[in-house]
Amino acid sequence: MPWVKTQVVTEGIVTEVLVETQVPLPVWGPDAQLDIVGQRIPKVDARYRVTGAAQYMFDKQPPGMLWVKAVRSPYPHARITAVDASAALKMPGVIDVIHFQNTDPIAYAPNGHVLNQELSYVGDIAAVVAAEDPRILPDAVRAVNVTYEQLPFVTDLQQAIAMDPATAKQIFPQGVLSQPAVADRGDINAGFAAADVTVEATYLTQVVHHATMEPHGCVAQWINGYELHVWDSTQAAYGLQQAFAKTFQIPDSQVFVWMDFMGGGFGSKTALWRYHVLAALLAQRTGRPVHFINDRREELLDTPHRPMHQQTWRLGATKDGKLTAIEMKSYDVAGAFNGMFTNISAVALQLYSCPNVHTEDTTVFLNLHQLSAMRGPANTEAMVGMEATMDLLASKLNMDPVQLRKLNYATVDQTTNHPYSTKGLMDAYDYVTQAIGWQSNRKTTPGSDPGPKKRGVGIGSQIWSAAGGPPSNAEVAIQADGSVTVRSSVADLGEGPKTILSMVAAEELGVPLAVVNADFGHSDYPWDLGTFGSRVTPSMAPAVRQAAYEAQQEIFTIAASELGVDASQLTCKKGVVYVTSDPSKSIPFAQVAALSSHTIIGVGWRGPNNAAYTTESFGAQAAEVEVDTETGVVTLLNLAAAHDCGRAINPMLVESQIHGGVDMAAGYGRFEEQVVDSRTGIPVTTNLVDYKIETAVDEPVIDAHIVENIDTIANNVGAKGMAEPPTMPTAPAIMNAVYNATGVWVRAMPLSPDRVLAALKAAQPQQSA
């Protein structure tokens, strides 16, 4: 098939990929007769997860293995002047201690080298201890005597903003503030000049952690001295293979990365991190397998996070509610190193129809660990400011906030003028407002409930790149007994690719789901870019379909000779191959497979995207809260979420994504935050008591609704990406609901009792003494 260049948008990042056009298969449109796709089927691997049979990275403990633990900087910025490991090396079972002085420098993208003399945040790695027994490690780590020279630092955003450039350059060579990245559409000044009403507000969104149940870690082993084997909790086995190969200067083919089961990644496990390199390096030095796993404190200090922003939004509109101007200026905190996803301008440019938009994103460097993608990066944060300011505008216009949104509904992608392949946002608004009882529960006068406990409702919306795209590859192998293996390096993080891609393979092949086994997460299987950016379903499902189709063609060729017809006359359904025009002429699929003298392997890949359209997923959520205005406690009573994901290949799993996303973001909105002691630069939220994730008790009643809107343009299965979008509308919906309940804006997240009480108090008319 011909090769073409196609544009791929992953989490807002645009790339161009050269790709072979796919074998054209009939699109599964709204009328397609499907047996398995579309069914509510429990996850195929759920049994292994809940019975404890599933093997996670931690469970890999090859004989002779060493355990390691890092010696971490207690200072936010320091230079190592000496490392004395002699006491640690005398401890029983301690085998090796490595640091910048006794190892060759290994390049590592974010901060120069894997082991550095200069350390840039508390928790940064100064040295690593390897020992035979993990129980000695905490004591051994304390026995490594590192002498530091403390250097100037900053961990507070306001201090950084106010800092003079000369001081800033002593902390980071590039200073603490970047030049703003500016994006413009139309003429922002003209837009505000045309406005009858202008509103402005500033929001603080905090650092939150991925807080994965399974910590970050890996087991590395060199086999025969030249093959590197790694068991990892990674979202991108194939990418990791390449990164390992580059780091250790060996061919990709000598690196094997395995990820069978994962306990959560959410964007934090997509890259090669230092622990990977350190484990492989220690394995090389000692000739033994090495097991590196963070404890919870290390997770909260030295894994990346969702960044902090100070966003200022200004909206202009005509008196009947048409947006004339959107301006967004944000300080985006990168941490000590720059990374992707600092810039949050996309929402301002895309969500609402508006001719004049101006955004400025200023990257801020602080002595904290770096950010990374976290479930819906950038849009989740920006949606807070965008959507809360829309409600501010609605109140100024004396208009229903949902009506204001509908009035400014974008029917085309304003950044390219392409139409959307599908857009179900209007339906989502209608569903959630109905479900939350918008008409009766919205306070037309915010804060009007009598008494200290006040209720209100709020809305939030969402837009997110959801087309997916290449590279995604798969092979479908038919075993001699007719069972089927789907292979790909794609990772199942728990959200269900093993299930839905098995369903797609079974559907295309016409065999029962039970005979299909998805074998994923191995780097030496056909490539997949990785499990992030809500890309797996729209990228992998077409690839698996094609691979299944190719394998089926071989099955048909063999069956055709048995049945004495042409292969093109055959159909397979429910595990039986039959002549389409005469189903009485048939042969079981398994019997055909047994006849083959060679392994039947179909290969499939993801083809190009449709360049004439933009494919995004859309959704809306409505929250109902009760605010105890005397204690500041915000109870999230109900949350209705409606999301347009194209075809729901397995509605049960889509709903489960909605639940998971809402819960994560309900924690973002109300509880979670990294707190840093800015005098010392030390984060104090380093355990899961002080770092507060949402609990089941705090969970709202969630009404998860799928706006099914089969997208026949996006790809041949009709599905759009869905994993990240449900985190986006939740926090602003809560913020808007708290305003509706109390009549007071709480614009610093999370909406914890102290912040709510402070805002309520500040809004009170001064009481006479």
Add this chain to the structure above:
Amino acid sequence: MRAFTYAAPTDLSSALARLGAPGTHAVMGGGTDLVNSMKSYIETPADIVDLQGIQELQALDTSGDPVQIGVGVKLVDMLASQPLMQLFPILQDAANVVATPQLRNVGTVGGNLCQRPRCWYFRSVDFNCLRKGGTECYAILGQNQYHAILGGLGCFIVHPSDLAPALIGLGAQAVIGSASGTRSIPLESFFIGPEVDVHRENVLVPGEMLVRIDVPRPAAGQRGVFLKSRGRQTWDFATTAAAVSLVMSAGTCTSARVVLGGVAPVPWRSPDAEAVLQGRSITPAVAAQAAAAAVKLARPMQYNAYKVDQVQVLIQRAILQAAGQGGS
């Protein structure tokens, strides 16, 4: 974690004898706090005396006066004791909101009362704070949103136990044992603030442990309420809490105890608030007056002023509920 020796005696006297021997010992109830403290090197005992095998510490006797609660009683068993919960609904209020079901299944009454503070500076291995032998309380100029507004002197921890204010509200006695015998003191004087000793939270000295809590049987007309405010509705310590126990007679309050949690380094009894209630019939205005009296001396820091308002609300609500005036 520092290496340690471990013993699991089956009778109290051998436990006490072991505690009395030279060396640093720690007694272990459920271990839910102790093990964490050891992992973060806050506690580095050379020897652990596990109390879980000692039957007599697990006794819960509601038949006499006082009611006797062994320190080894698990929170879950306390909650499961119908007679205890009927006698003292305030203990149900309090025990029900401690930590999580999982922790209540393991945690003991003694461990709850003797748990170490939750101050994030104290708990962090990165800070050598005053309480851990350093020279400074980092909360004073730092992130003090969860810290003390009352009774902080040099150190601004808050006492983390939910049971303690409720038990003090009931006038409980702490029975302390050592190799040389037992003594009984009011539970409120069991706890000590930083002005007495900034390195510990109670009067226990090496060789001693808490063996029992004695609670006087309720007087006629006695009713207690414990209210706790927290961010999350489980698995969270109190931002503030209030335990109020009133004896009401013919519409008049004849005796009152008001004890606050989450606001001071010790469970904070407020004689000023009690004095307001004494001899009065309880109205919202009286309750508000008592609440105001309780925080008269509050000295909030940069981030914890909200506690002054929040705890007053809890005190008012608890007073009104204890006086049978319902509401929330």
